[in-house]
Amino acid sequence: MSSDANSPSMPTVILDPEVTFISREIGGRTTYVSHHEATGKFFQLGAEEYRVASLLDGVRGVPELYESLRSEGIEWTTEDLAKFIAQLVQANVAVIKQGSTAGTDSPAAANMDAGHNRDAASGQTETSEPVGDAAPPSPSRPRPAALVTLLRFLPLLISQRFPLFRGDRIATRLTRYLGNAFEPIGFSLWTLLVLSGLCVVYGHFEAFAAELRRMFDPGLWPMLFLIWVVAKLIHEAGHAVAAKHHGVRVGQVGIMFFLLAPLAYVDVTDAWKLRRRIDRVQIALGGVYFELAAAAVAAWAWWLLPEGYAKHITAQFFLISGPATLLVNANPLLRLDGYYVVSDLTEIPNLRMHGRRQLGAVLQRLFFGIPQTRQLLSGWRVWFASIHAACSVVFQVFWMGGLVLGVAMWARGLGILLAVAGVLMWFLIPTVRWVWKIWTLEPGERFGLNVYRRRMLFYASLLITLVQQLGTVSSPFDRRVPVVVRFQDEQIARSPSDAFVESLFVERGEHVDQGTLLMRLKDPELRIRREKKVDDLEIVELRAIQYRRQGELSKAATSLENANALRRQIAEMDEQIAQLTVIATRSGYIVGNQVESLPGRFVSAGEELLRVSDPQEKELLALVPEQDVDAYQLATQNDSPSRVRLRGGLTIKAKPASLRPRASRTLIHPALAANVGGPLAVEPTLDGSGKMRLAQPYLESITKLDPITSAEVRSGQLGSMTIRDNRPLLARVYDAIATDFRRLGRSQ
Template structure:
């Protein structure tokens, strides 16, 4: 103890409270710092030392603990306790060095403008009320909520609501239609706000009931998203884990009780227009609200209610920090075999739990933060959204990785060849080979196999069929008449237009002899020209009612529902013609696959979706570098179960939702001509590229697209 002649004095405002027994059964205490409102869990040895702190001399304190307890603390234990108290500013500042130390600590904790802005953008709290007086008034009036009878009543209400809702299930699932009004939106806003307010009051009232002070309630902003909060830090001074669990679960239990009552209310409220908004709000409280609060608050991977419940349940304070320390230690030992001791001595089962929990939390946060980054990007205009997204990724993902790699670098002098490092080199080499070696060469794309010459015949407009359709298998010649239609409405329009044109033509010939017609001047000729054009347009439309074969072909796929004299709607399919000149495959690729096909020899294989069909090899590959404005084959569209995301327009066109290009495969080794189209996959020969190159190209293309302001 040469380095510590006397014990520094403790701050007089510190408070010590009994704590719950540790996992090994030893007693614990909680040290409360009221200035910072922080709590520190102390073990048995630390408590015995602090209880004798007033003796002043370190050796006297250790000797007293030795004489009156079964503990045997060492000078190093006492030195570590003093350092912990000093780091957390729990000692009195009596010397000039102490003042300088506090000044440096305050200066270090004061971030620069950039860091202040960053931290306050990512997370900040806005205290709104000091609820102690309100809690003192409410506590005597809501004592019934803490009795078992109340929760039995809640369970009965939930059961009754479920039974009543099950009898009106169709109506229950269609209650969302009540939201489509300003009154419904207002009711939803009131319902959600009331649920979240009651959630926080549940925490506050339960904490107050068990003697904990609730200093503030307010709004916390997580990446600018408002979330109500209640400061229940004093729950850590409670020795009873059951009481701490009750405080942590009070918010979710309040919303569950509210949901049960709301479900019963929805079933009992009359289904009338004036009660529609109220029923919509009750429906929201009975379904969405409590489901969302359980999904968010019950998660132990963020510091919400579920985290504190799990921490109290397994009696592991600072669960995240302790789990992360074990997770980092496990990773370093598996990668480098430093031989460092575990952060703390725990039973093997609990240590494994902490390691698994740490990696589950990191995976959960990775997915969550990536989602938040994308959401932030899309909520703001491009420049700001891009900057904020990069801030999210750097702070939540890149910075923790950089810190861990820095810890590896600091230990570089202790790295030795051992089983762990040999394994690391082998695994890293294999991963690098897999990522950097050009493995990828083929491109797989949805495709359709069909005849090279194929043409569908459709009714050009609503008309009546005058001639029977040719039978399937009929051979026709180019220009041969196949179908004749008539449209009386079109004929009437043509006759009227022709009469108007004849009248205007006669007036034009008589213009020089009639003073009234001469007054019309050149406008009369213009009207006649327009009438003549209208006649020609209607005549062309009438000619389209006679369908002829565009090329020599066989008739296939005749519509069996069409008979002579039938009235057909516009666009009704009549038959399909297939020419004798071979087969083709139309494959649809995206812009990234298109780059892999540039400069490659023309060879591809078509694999049909239906089993039993052999692969078809095609040696002619023609890439159409123009982006398609619509998809010709409905089978490959997502609207009909295909792979290409698309949207069906009101006029029937299938418009792709991303850049799609067509690759035409010809010179296929399929004998004969395919009479029917087949869907499948085209395997195209592409440029050999590594996964790394593929990823870089994707990221570069995405970046170029998104920053193209």
């Protein structure tokens, strides 16, 4: 709509008769909630905007309206008036009665959220909107047909909503049985139930933490999906019952797909008609309210059920209906239930719109010197809305970024298409619109530039320089390589066969020299088997001599081969018998958990008996992943030692040693495994032995520690060695994301 008040083609506008207004006191100011019956949309208007809307009778044009407002003391310009009327027309709240339609500028800063539809129970319906509130381009500049088609098609790629049935009748039936849950007695019982469920979880926290880890098992995802469906049906029923309990009409119930994820929704838009904040808050929290009660019941069922599959299912139901719904639905930074609760409690309708417009105005004034327009809020609500907007933008950048990357990784080709659509709709298109808005704010001057364009070019060049620096300059952050402390050249005495400990000549903690006799083992069966092998060898040798004398040379050769095999077996048995006498191969101290109980005990082959080590001779075993090899080799070339932080708070200095040439997936030290609290991911070996191996190859390095440092650390102590990162910062971020998705791919 043209802002020229004297234009002869200026049309007159009449307010749609289906629009009704409800006055409301918000923050000490009178505001008006308008409801458009045909579209089901609600709009929040200030007192001045309401007065303008009430004057739209289809007779007065902008000049007459301007004069009427001035006579009433409302200081609006004709441009503000024309833009606000254009916004009403765009939202189908007002209708052009006569004259030709003209172009409209971007919506004015009126105290309304055109098109805001409060689906408090819709789950994820609001997250499909872009992160920024960018004004649409002026219709006076026709868009190319391809661009128009693209802008219409992009939202359909991200989100599709399918209404199924009207929920008012079902909500009425459910309210007969569950409506008392929102009464004081029902709330008291709910509080007792939820608190008791929390006590059950708190008393078995480790067991529930183990169940949380099982949630990421792909084999359980079909059952988890069914649990999620049941939980969300309970959630939407909570919204519907709360709305009907307060006399609010329940609209359509349906399903929507957001980034391929199915989500239920129920339309309780008429909650805007309620005057009391507490009633609107109850409707907004109705879904979480019901889900938490169901989670508490699931926690009690988990505690009462015996071990088995049903017990596991109830634990997963608790996790989805309890912590998960609090993290998502009750999060005030997402435009879901928690957002509407904060909006109602602070009496800031359309909180995100106000906050982001206020935040955008502050940033435009800070970077471009653009004068700030008339504020929609006052007092503490100004900074509260701005802080909320800043926090929500940062959170949703990471939230939406994670969703987009996850879908791109999971759905492959279609996921990449959805990721591109998300980047275009949530970032690229709003950014282009905002840049175009600033660029066309004033006409060009010398060389086609004005002050805003010059500043924009300066910031663009600064951004390009910054990205270039981030892509070339080494990262200021460090890398961390996992390490474990162990003894140098530690002797681990193991039983060579199934035997009895005949005698022990040392005690735990005793210092021994190299060659000291430690213990003797006794294996009578081994000696008997050796004697039998000796007898067999004599018989085979005699047969070989006999066959040779008889001229049967082939049989003689076979007998000689059997004799050689028996000699090798006897040699192995002699070695085992020799090992029954355990001798110290190095000097050190005797360590072991059950050294005193060894005499007379039966020990199996391979069982550890004792160890000989020196507490002043320890070393650091470092396992370096392939992506950190280059940085580690650079660290070994420097003479300065690296910082090693061990668990328990101890920090030492150690110079990185050279890497061994071959990578391996063998788990060298059991303390490094993630299944026992270590830092490295492991998986079962392929031979079915039940042993674990590293999930990816690692290279080893061994750093000797000096005696003083060795005395300070403990064997088996885990930690990390800090080395300088040789990658640019952008490369570091890319490698981190790629590593996470490789792990996700392996888990699937």
